[in-house]
Amino acid sequence: MTRALLVLILLLVTAPMARAQQLVADLSSHLVAITTGFTGADLVLFGAIDAPGDLVVIVRGPPSEVVIRRKERTVGLWLNRSAVTFKDVPGFYEVASSKPLAEIASAEQRARYGIGTDQLRFETSKKREELFVAPYRAALIAARQQSGLFPAEPRQTQFLGPRLFRTTIAFPANVPTGLYQVEVLLFNNGAVVSAQSTPLVVSRIGFSAEIFSFSQQHAATYAACALAFAVAAGWAAAAAFRKG
Amino acid sequence: MQIYLPIAEMPVDALVILLLGTGVGFLSGLFGVGGGFLMTPFLIFLGIPPAVAVGTQANQLVAASVSGVLAHWRRGNVDVKLGIVMLIGGALGSVVGVQLFALLKRLGQVDVAISLSYVFFLGTVGSLMLIESGRALLQRRATRPGQRKLHQHTLLHRLPFKTRFPRSRLYISALLPALIGFVGGLLVAIMGIGGGFLLVPAMIYLLGMPATLVAGTSLFQIIATTAIATFLHAVTNHTVDVVLGALLIAGGVIGAQFGTRLSMLLRGEQIRALLAALVVLVAVKLGLDLVLTPNTPYVVQTVAPGS
Numbered sequence: 001m002t003r004a005l006l007v008l009i010l011l012l013v014t015a016p017m018a019r020a021q022q023l024v025a026d027l028s029s030h031l032v033a034i035t036t037g038f039t040g041a042d043l044v045l046f047g048a049i050d051a052p053g054d055l056v057v058i059v060r061g062p063p064s065e066v067v068i069r070r071k072e073r074t075v076g077l078w079l080n081r082s083a084v085t086f087k088d089v090p091g092f093y094e095v096a097s098s099k100p101l102a103e104i105a106s107a108e109q110r111a112r113y114g115i116g117t118d119q120l121r122f123e124t125s126k127k128r129e130e131l132f133v134a135p136y137r138a139a140l141i142a143a144r145q146q147s148g149l150f151p152a153e154p155r156q157t158q159f160l161g162p163r164l165f166r167t168t169i170a171f172p173a174n175v176p177t178g179l180y181q182v183e184v185l186l187f188n189n190g191a192v193v194s195a196q197s198t199p200l201v202v203s204r205i206g207f208s209a210e211i212f213s214f215s216q217q218h219a220a221t222y223a224a225c226a227l228a229f230a231v232a233a234g235w236a237a238a239a240a241f242r243k244g
Numbered sequence: 245m246q247i248y249l250p251i252a253e254m255p256v257d258a259l260v261i262l263l264l265g266t267g268v269g270f271l272s273g274l275f276g277v278g279g280g281f282l283m284t285p286f287l288i289f290l291g292i293p294p295a296v297a298v299g300t301q302a303n304q305l306v307a308a309s310v311s312g313v314l315a316h317w318r319r320g321n322v323d324v325k326l327g328i329v330m331l332i333g334g335a336l337g338s339v340v341g342v343q344l345f346a347l348l349k350r351l352g353q354v355d356v357a358i359s360l361s362y363v364f365f366l367g368t369v370g371s372l373m374l375i376e377s378g379r380a381l382l383q384r385r386a387t388r389p390g391q392r393k394l395h396q397h398t399l400l401h402r403l404p405f406k407t408r409f410p411r412s413r414l415y416i417s418a419l420l421p422a423l424i425g426f427v428g429g430l431l432v433a434i435m436g437i438g439g440g441f442l443l444v445p446a447m448i449y450l451l452g453m454p455a456t457l458v459a460g461t462s463l464f465q466i467i468a469t470t471a472i473a474t475f476l477h478a479v480t481n482h483t484v485d486v487v488l489g490a491l492l493i494a495g496g497v498i499g500a501q502f503g504t505r506l507s508m509l510l511r512g513e514q515i516r517a518l519l520a521a522l523v524v525l526v527a528v529k530l531g532l533d534l535v536l537t538p539n540t541p542y543v544v545q546t547v548a549p550g551s
Contacts, residue, residue, distance in 0.1 A: 234310025237497030
């Protein structure tokens with residue numbers, strides 16, 4: 001939320017400076033529909049720039065709280081000993097850029113805008129020493145990278161001529177549902193000169209959506225249906241095999 | 245074929261889940277155990293969130309046990325009276341278990357507590373069974389009737405509420421089967437398993453039930469405890485995935501029928517030896533996980549998705 005606000009403020013501040021809007025971008029679709037046969041989806045982000053510079057695209061999924069527990073050997077057993085709780089960890093995080101990130105902006109700038117998994121900092125629920133938190137954060141990012149939710153390789157933003165650009169955003173099959181933010185930053189000489197933020201919704205559609213909302217809103221009926229189905233299936237199998 | 249699971253929020257290969265259901269259903273029909281102690285780790289290994297694995301698993305167990313019980317019922321292998329006494333204990337156990345689970349969760353040691361209790365229960369029960377059934381297999385030539393001492397009076401036989409269970413030819417305290425059911429109910433709520441691996445040996449060794457009645461009677465009471473657990477999981481945690489459940493059930497009910505067939509062909513001690521070997525294997529695997537240095541000491545747990 002704060003980041004979206006930041007971008008908004010940034011837009012308000014930078015807009016008057018740019019006589020015309022320097023950056024325009026949009027998505028091929030603002031909805032990723034998860035149906036029963038969903039195996040992942042690709043979206044195209046396209047746009048145009050009116051000033052020279054380098055582009056960085058950041059996609060962030062809905063934030064959630066994540067607890068990282070650390071096991072330590074205690075009397076021969078590996079038990080959970082200490083834990084760090086990170087607030088507002090995006091459920092999905094991907095970066096695309098027109099050049100390697102280090103060539104576009106300084107580490108300081110990248111940390112400020114949260115560009116690249118090595119620059120991500122999540123707020124902890126309790127005040128902690130950075131030295132203590134760092135390995136927990138690294139473990140969290142590694143786990144997310146392994147499940148494909150924080151793609152490790154930065155994607156390429158392609159320029160079609162001097163002004164037009166496009167980039168593909170790939171969502172794996174296990175993307176969390178919710179509201180996403182796609183942020184496009186235009187860098188020039190290591191500083192942001194223009195920015196735009198576009199919302200995106202990842203949502204269950206059709207059968208999956210109906211089952212999910214049914215399970216949430218009519219939990220008892222849902223449970224009864226699940227049980228009735230189980231009993232019927234068990235009975236049907238027993239009956240079928242008696243004849244056979 | 246990929247199918248998206250609406251509650252687990254991820255796609256799975258339908259064929260893999262069907263096969264998993266069939267395999268576990270087969271064991272369930274053969275041994276009279278739910279097979280949850282195998283299914284839950286497998287589902288988690290496939291990437292399904294543990295809470296959804298436990299909740300959905302309970303739903304699948306209902307179908308497998310109904311299918312299994314009906315098959316045993318036709319052969320007259322269910323002691324309904326004893327089953328109902330166990331069931332009362334089981335219902336109480338699952339209610340208490342839900343509270344216990346909440347307490348462990350607050351302490352942040354749920355996974356370790358579950359692993360430790362798995363290793364303890366599976367390890368002791370499995371090795372005791374392995375020793376006993378191994379001995380029985382070796383002494384096969386000895387005639388069976390003399391084997392079981394009907395009147396070995398221990399402390400267990402001095403408990404009050406002595407009741408006759410004519411089907412099992414037992415005259416024991418009703419507290420004993422109720423207590424066994426209670427422990428089973430606890431396990432259902434905490435671990436999402438039917439607890440059959442514990443109930444079956446307890447019924448054989450503590451109650452001294454005839455081996456032919458054990459599987460059917462244990463499944464009979466597992467139906468009730470798993471149904472209660474499914475309901476509680478669906479209502480309080482919303483973690484029962486019907487799509488995943490349907491796939492597991494489709495495989496499970498068929499597997500259970502084949503398992504029941506095979507159990508007719510094997511002798512009691514052979515079945516017990518197989519089950520014991522399986523239980524010990526799982527215990528050893530879980531025990532090693534607790535002792536050996538893990539790949540990474542960090543465990544990631546997402547608390548509140550999408551706020």
